[in-house]
Amino acid sequence: MGRSPCCDKNGVKKGPWTSEEDQKLIDYIRFHGPGNWRTLPKNAGLQRCGKSCRLRWTNYLRPDIKRGRFSFEEEETIIQLHSVMGNKWSAIAARLPGRTDNEIKNHWNTHIRKRLVRSGIDPVTHSPRLDLLDLSSLLATLINQPNFSSIGLSSLTPKQPLQNFNPIYAPNLDQNIQTPITSVSSQDSQPQAECTTPSNNEATYFDPVNARVEVSHADVLPPLSESFDLESLMSTPQQNSIEAEANSSSFFDFGFPDNFTFEDFMLN
DNA sequence: AAGCCGATCAACCGCAATGTT
DNA sequence: CAACATTGCGGTTGATCGGCT
Numbered sequence: 001m002g003r004s005p006c007c008d009k010n011g012v013k014k015g016p017w018t019s020e021e022d023q024k025l026i027d028y029i030r031f032h033g034p035g036n037w038r039t040l041p042k043n044a045g046l047q048r049c050g051k052s053c054r055l056r057w058t059n060y061l062r063p064d065i066k067r068g069r070f071s072f073e074e075e076e077t078i079i080q081l082h083s084v085m086g087n088k089w090s091a092i093a094a095r096l097p098g099r100t101d102n103e104i105k106n107h108w109n110t111h112i113r114k115r116l117v118r119s120g121i122d123p124v125t126h127s128p129r130l131d132l133l134d135l136s137s138l139l140a141t142l143i144n145q146p147n148f149s150s151i152g153l154s155s156l157t158p159k160q161p162l163q164n165f166n167p168i169y170a171p172n173l174d175q176n177i178q179t180p181i182t183s184v185s186s187q188d189s190q191p192q193a194e195c196t197t198p199s200n201n202e203a204t205y206f207d208p209v210n211a212r213v214e215v216s217h218a219d220v221l222p223p224l225s226e227s228f229d230l231e232s233l234m235s236t237p238q239q240n241s242i243e244a245e246a247n248s249s250s251f252f253d254f255g256f257p258d259n260f261t262f263e264d265f266m267l268n
Numbered sequence: 269a270a271g272c273c274g275a276t277c278a279a280c281c282g283c284a285a286t287g288t289t
Numbered sequence: 290c291a292a293c294a295t296t297g298c299g300g301t302t303g304a305t306c307g308g309c310t
Contacts, residue, residue, distance in 0.1 A: 014279080014280075015278095015279075015280095015303095015304085016278070016279075016304080017278085017279085035296095036295090037295075037296075038294080038295070038296095049280095050295090050296095051280085051281090051296090052279075052280080054296075054297090055278090055279065055280080056278090056279085058297095059278075059279085060278075060279095087298095087299065087300090088298090088299090089298075089299065090297070090298060090299085101297095101298075101299080102277085102278080102279085102299095103277085103278095105299075105300085106276075106277050106278085107276095107277090109276095109277095110275065110276055110277075111276095
């Protein structure tokens with residue numbers, strides 16, 4: 001036997017709420033206040049499960065809910081909090097006035113998470129994951145260099161420990177993403193960059209999918225031939241300005257000390 | 269015009285935590 | 290203290306919409 005249902009399924013309506021139902025719920029809570037969700041539907045004249053009423057109220061009808069697009073500051077806050085808390089959506093929502101955990105969770109899954117992945121950031125660990133980037137075009141550029149053989153892919157040792165990795169540079173590794181992650185804003189929630197289909201000619205040399213390369217291009221730079229100007233490859237004039245913007249942003253400057261713990265955060 | 273497909277988000281489900289008896 | 294009820298939470302689903310072919 002399974003668990004008993006949270007409410008009597010017979011005669012309980014499911015699916016989208018109508019404006020009439022919303023109004024009934026609002027009127028009832030306005031008069032009696034929220035709570036006692038089990039008996040609320042009956043008392044309010046709703047053919048709904050109490051759980052459904054609570055969810056509708058907390059996620060949609062509550063008067064203090066701020067609706068509309070997430071601001072740049074809100075997105076920054078979500079990313080920072082998620083890097084510390086993980087998928088503790090309610091805890092994150094508690095620090096974003098007017099936003100619900102459901103809304104934040106949806107926004108994370110549909111916007112922020114994808115953007116981090118495109119930028120080579122693991123959305124779970126918030127650490128750089130170059131294997132999440134579209135490295136194909138960069139590698140295609142590399143192998144087309146006349147002195148490619150002197151570059152020494154041995155420096156691209158999979159699972160090499162990170163040293164001095166600056167995630168701000170991670171977007172620049174993806175030559176197809178011309179927009180840095182720091183440009184995320186409420187007016188700019190749609191991706192401005194398109195990822196091109198990977199070319200086939202790099203697979204002979206390097207498998208970016210199976211090799212988890214955890215090194216930054218700054219780590220890779222030293223072994224490169226001096227005649228090979230990867231810096232200029234990385235830094236188009238547009239991207240110089242982007243880097244300046246990125247460096248002036250606190251997007252990844254979480255400001256947490258090294259010994260900062262989740263408990264510390266919760267006590268703040 | 270119609271069908272397909274991906275993105276979005278409201279709503280649901282089931283489990284865990286907490287409260288009450 | 291156990292059993293049950295209630296509430297909270299996070300993962301998942303499915304309806305809807307817009308863009309593309």
